[in-house]
């Protein structure tokens with residue numbers, strides 16, 4: 001085991017097993033200048049109240065598995081109040097991504113606030129109709145307006161109230177860019193007229209925001225309780241680091257930043273109050289990545305070795321459809337890519353009508369005997385971190401060759417939950433490009449949202465251009481709502497072959 005890995009494992013162990021001890025200061029990214037004060041403001045008081053970790057604490061506990069589970073259950077059941085500055089790591093979810101809230105009280109001074117509140121009250125507020133879970137219209141119990149890129153959520157289309165941003169919102173957007181290093185392009189404005197106005201349990205997990213959005217919330221006027229609770233359906237994959245539910249009293253001038261898996265693993269709300277309340281305005285600044293009906297186009301830039309993850313669409317309560325584009329495989333595997341390209345001619349190709357295909361039996365070979373193509377597939381599986389693709393019974397490697405303008409791979413769906421050996425609704429298809437670079441430039445991998453798909457999200461279709469050694473993975477809910485193809489080239493004539501390796505956890509043939 002490498003020293004790095006051993007260290008990472010120790011860190012992971014430490015996270016799930018124990019109590020909060022002080023350690024070196026850590027930051028969860030971003031520029032919130034925190035004071036690490038929690039419940040009284042020093043490490044010793046935080047130790048007495050282990051359910052509220054400060055950012056400079058490590059979680060250390062040597063206990064049996066049952067003790068660890070009991071400890072997690074205890075952590076999960078203690079209500080917590082976040083009322084001090086600091087970064088609060090609430091849980092660790094899929095791929096070890098943490099749900100984080102960062103509190104920065106009085107980010108705006110009282111004097112600034114009074115001026116800003118007066119200006120914000122002049123925004124074009126309107127009480128709108130929303131749709132409930134059952135699709136029934138209802139009048140929202142608050143006033144709202146929206147500035148920035150349009151997007152659709154819960155079948156409600158948000159168009160910018162006005163193309164130009166009011167000066168007061170621009171000023172705040174710029175303040176946040178300075179503070180957090182994030183260029184927000186949209187803002188949701190909520191006005192709670194009195195204590196009865198509210199927002200119900202929800203997550204800001206619309207696909208156009210990406211999987212792990214940074215959302216910055218600024219509050220003005222009356223103090224209201226912002227509540228957080230974990231989503232029930234994810235409990236198994238979530239390790240709580242802090243109690244649930246969480247109350248965050250948001251006062252005028254407070255900045256609350258939501259990060260990491262917070263929208264994926266937690267819900268939030270502003271409940272009604274029993275006592276009389278004055279009005280409160282809240283602004284949540286967001287980065288909207290796509291517009292409605294937008295076509296995704298991923299092209300490599302010059303010397304582009306960046307990997308990119310895109311959220312394509314989402315259905316409430318289900319896994320998002322995602323795509324990852326890997327352009328870095330070649331960096332540490334250039335020799336292998338060359339060897340694999342040379343091995344393409346030795347495959348036993350057969351015609352499958354629209355294209356030529358070859359199947360590689362990964363299960364039959366021992367890893368050390370694997371062909372360069374299979375070793376490349378293993379390198380890809382390692383890069384993508386998908387355990388199910390470790391060479392074995394579940395992994396299937398097929399090659400598709402296109403060497404004539406008319407050759408193509410027709411639209412394919414990627415549902416592997418139906419009867420394959422890998423009974424899962426979760427999609428995993430990895431596509432690795434090889435062969436002639438010019439031919440590949442004519443043959444992007446095309447994706448398309450299926451007709452009548454109820455999934456939410458602004459993207460409708462996409463094209464991903466791959467160079468030899470680049471790869472794409474189609475992930476999670478992809479199969480339910482999307483399909484993919486390799487289209488015909490511009491002209492019907494012979495050309496150098498473009499080859500695509502398809503790695504799936506399925507036994508079915510590609511042809």
Ligand SMILES: O=C(O)CCC(=O)C(=O)O
Nearest residue numbers: 188190204226270282284
């Ligand atoms: O008012 C708040 O603090 C939260 C508003 C909110 O959650 C939203 O606009 O999505």
Ligand SMILES: [Fe+2]
Nearest residue numbers: 202203204268
């Ligand atoms: Fe929200």
